[in-house]
Amino acid sequence: MARLFHATYCQWRQWRRLSAAPRMAMAHDRQGVRRLATHCQAEVDQHYEEAVQTLNSLQSNAAVLQRIRQERGFTNNVQATEGFLDRVGISLKDLDSLSVIHIAGTKGKGSTCSFVESILREHGFRTGFYSSPHLVAVRERIRINGQPISKEDFITYFWDVYNQLIAKKTSDDDMPAYFKFLTVLALKVFVKEEVDVAVLEVGLGGEYDCTNVVRKPVVCGVTTLDYDHTSILGNTIESIAWHKAGIMKPGVPTFTVEQPLQPSLSVLLQRAKEKQVPLYLIPPLENYGWGARPLQLGLAGNVQYCNASLALQLTQYWMNSQNRGRSGEVVHTATSTSDHLNVPAAIPFTLSDEDVLGLKYAVWPGRSQVMASGPLTFFLDGAHTPVSMQACVDWFLKTAPMHAPQNGGNTFRLLFFNSTGDRDPETLLKLLTSCNFDLAIFTTNLVTTSMKASSDQTNYTISRDQAHLRCEQQRSSWIRLVRNQSKLESESPDHEDTEVDGTTQSEGSERNLNLTSSMPASDVPSIIFPCIQDALVWLSCGRDPNLTGELLTPPAFPPPPRLQEATQVQILVTGSLHLVGGVLGVIDPELRCATHVRNAFNKRPSLTDLVLNNYNKFSSPGTP
Missing domain, CATH: 3.40.1190.10 (Mur-like, catalytic domain)
Structure with missing residues (x-):
């Protein structure tokens, strides 16, 4: 089959050379040229997918x-x-x-x-x-x-x-x-x-x-x-x-x-x-x-x-x-x-x-990178070790305020996280608690749940069940870490309710309880998605024309009102370069960045x- 794919492609290349004259004759017809270019590109895309599918078959399961x-x-x-x-x-x-x-x-x-x-x-x-x-x-x-x-x-x-x-x-x-x-x-x-x-x-x-x-x-x-x-x-x-x-x-x-x-x-x-x-x-x-x-x-x-x-x-x-x-x-x-x-x-x-x-x-790209798309601002960094995650946190805390809305609008801060391999996600997540996220999203590195074998981002090195289990473990770690931090802050003699966006922290806790009343750990807003596409469509709340479509898996709860009404949503994508690549594959598929x-x-x-x-x-x- 591999030789057949290669032979077909070589025959197509030969056909392009032999048909150069007829194609030149069509040059006066712009629509004809467009049709020919589209046809040729479709041929290239098809043969490229065949090569990638064969390459993916070499992945260790x-x-x-x-x-x-x-x-x-x-x-x-x-x-x-x-x-x-x-x-x-x-x-x-x-x-x-x-x-x-x-x-x-x-x-x-x-x-x-x-x-x-x-x-x-x-x-x-x-x-x-x-x-x-x-x-x-x-x-x-x-x-x-x-x-x-x-x-x-x-x-x-x-x-x-x-x-x-x-x-x-x-x-x-x-x-x-x-x-x-x-x-x-x-x-x-x-x-x-x-x-x-x-x-x-x-x-x-x-x-x-x-x-x-x-x-x-x-x-x-x-x-x-x-x-x-x-x-x-x-x-x-x-x-x-x-x-x-x-x-x-x-x-x-x-x-x-x-x-x-x-x-x-x-x-x-x-x-x-x-x-x-x-x-x-x-x-x-x-x-x-x-x-x-x-x-x-x-x-x-x-x-x-x-x-x-x-x-x-x-x-x-x-x-x-x-x-x-x-x-x-x-x-x-x-x-x-x-x-x-x-x-x-x-x-x-x-x-x-x-x-x-x-x-x-x-x-x-994918390292200390900022990309804006309408009301969404993505902060992309593939940090996946303690040293690099600390650098990521320092960069985000310094950079995020520079991208805040200038007209005094409200900002919703969101963590988009996954960690893979034999890394300890709790060590990484502990460093991220200082960023004061309003919501944490945990997702697998799958772009969609229906990825083809010919996709550049197909990954056979981890099963879907294993990937989902890791997300559950990471969410549990996050909830425990945030609770511990909140407890330490509340026990501090210098602690007092501070006002953020017109509400106190105590009011914010009540608001968070209402946000996820049907979920466990409602004091720490967080949610799991089976794929990156679903998570991005959900968090965009229909406000980004590039992130539309039906969710393949119904979410645990709808987007919170503060997320829907925010002037700007700041999204830190980190924990894995594969996760960053998956997000870029959705928001910038041609990798123009x-x-x-x-x-x-x-x-x-x-x-x-x-x-x-x-x-x-x-x-x-x-x-x-």
């Missing part, structure tokens, strides 16, 4: 993942990835030809990669960028020059890789799992597209991650470390740091940030010594030479300052390494960290215009483009 978590067995994906790459025609020598910047970490690695890619693209280099997870479309994971590869290119590369793997498999289960397949696909795309630089974000850990198949990166980076994926990486920060440091390669410089959790930095330093790797701490962002130019970052939040500085060090070293006339050595000074470790600190440098613009125009604002004609051509243009201009056919 919930039972398999549960067994892996229970066994906590480390699978060395590197050797297997090497074998799959060889089967699709990419040798280790081919990989060595890629100029790679490899970045690991728990928090901020995607943002750092985004800064790195944006800076190098501003300098005129042809960039490849591999990241995970995707928010709306799987094509987001593989980017060329800042843009997800087109549906047409995804289809072509996907079937090329898939069919070669199928043809050469030795058993029924001799196929890469979802992430491993996409890693093989991305590396083949970057080799074939001849990118100047490939920016690789580690998927999970580092030591045994599929991306660690790269033997000779130019430079590596390690972002902030925190507790995450503990069922696989271990439940100590030392174990997690050991895995993250696995991307270090002998003689390849590695830059890292000041680590908030000890002794993670000492583990990084020890592994660097074992691997004979020069390790450097980054300087504060404000210490660079900005000149008269303002410090502006395309990504919001104070946490982005260290990510941006890390990106500057990585790009500066990479560009120096590409210029034979410049030294590849890192200018640094001796320093002593807060835990008295002697880790050299990289020296800040004067920024070029390209560096400044790269930081300013970096785009990375991820479109780079820099126009292509303002960009300098990449080095590859310059070489090819000069070759075509001065070479004759057959010239080597």
Whole structure:
């Protein structure tokens, strides 16, 4: 069936080439052109869905993942990835030809990669960028020059890789799992597209991650470390740091940030010594030479300052390494960290215009992002660890008042939450109690309850029953946490009823009791939805034309009057990047928020483009 899909698509591409003349003849007929474009796009969409459905079949199901978590067995994906790459025609020598910047970490690695890619693209280099997870479309994971590869290119590369793997498999289960397949696909795309630089974000850990198949990166980076994926990486920060440091390669410089959790930095330093790797701490962002130019970052939040500085060090070293006339050595000074470790600190440098613009125009949706849609304002942040959630709370409390209605209208504040995997949701929710939400919504990460197998956001790694049970557990935790906080506040000697929107807190409690009189825990307004679409339609109260339709599952109670009458509804979406992606898939399905604002004609051509243009201009056919 896979080969049939690929053959059908190739036949369609051939038909498009052969029918070019007749189609040109129709150009005078605008309606004919529109019909043809619609037909062609429908063909592309159909073949794209077939590819995505086949890709989704490679996902590990919930039972398999549960067994892996229970066994906590480390699978060395590197050797297997090497074998799959060889089967699709990419040798280790081919990989060595890629100029790679490899970045690991728990928090901020995607943002750092985004800064790195944006800076190098501003300098005129042809960039490849591999990241995970995707928010709306799987094509987001593989980017060329800042843009997800087109549906047409995804289809072509996907079937090329898939069919070669199928043809050469030795058993029924001799196929890469979802992430491993996409890693093989991305590396083949970057080799074939001849990118100047490939920016690789580690998927999970580092030591045994599929991306660690790269033997000779130019430079590596390690972002902030925190507790995450503990069922696989271990439940100590030392174990997690050991895995993250696995991307270090002998003689390849590695830059890292000041680590908030000890002794993670000492583990990084020890592994660097074992691997004979020069390790450097980054300087504060404000210490660079900005000149008269303002410090502006395309990504919001104070946490982005260290990510941006890390990106500057990585790009500066990479560009120096590409210029034979410049030294590849890192200018640094001796320093002593807060835990008295002697880790050299990289020296800040004067920024070029390209560096400044790269930081300013970096785009990375779903992280400290604000989107307004009529009376609804979405605050989107995929925080899912304690450190990142605290940063999210700080960002939200600082940013939300800036988006409050200027005419003195009333604001309704709403939490939209889900947490997945082996994370402790109560730890995350406890940090969120300080935001004083009027209502909490808990939902699964399903966009709808009737998702097709060909959807980019289909997820087989958790069953619906498991997902709903987690929502119930998270709601119970939230109710207990809010009650405990209210009890502590009421027992405080400084406590008194304060007026908010014309009512006291005591009156607010009575109002909340009336709000959910048919529900348990009516003093803590909260509700569970089986899917994101239903939750968004319910909370919009029919006031957003983009959020309409019948609810697939009747809710426990109607929207409260204060929600319906609010001048503005502020919705913090957090706890999971998959949840953020699901919300974006509903309110911004084309992911327009991820479109780079820099126009292509303002960009300098990449080095590859310059070489090819000069070759075509001065070479004759057959010239080597």
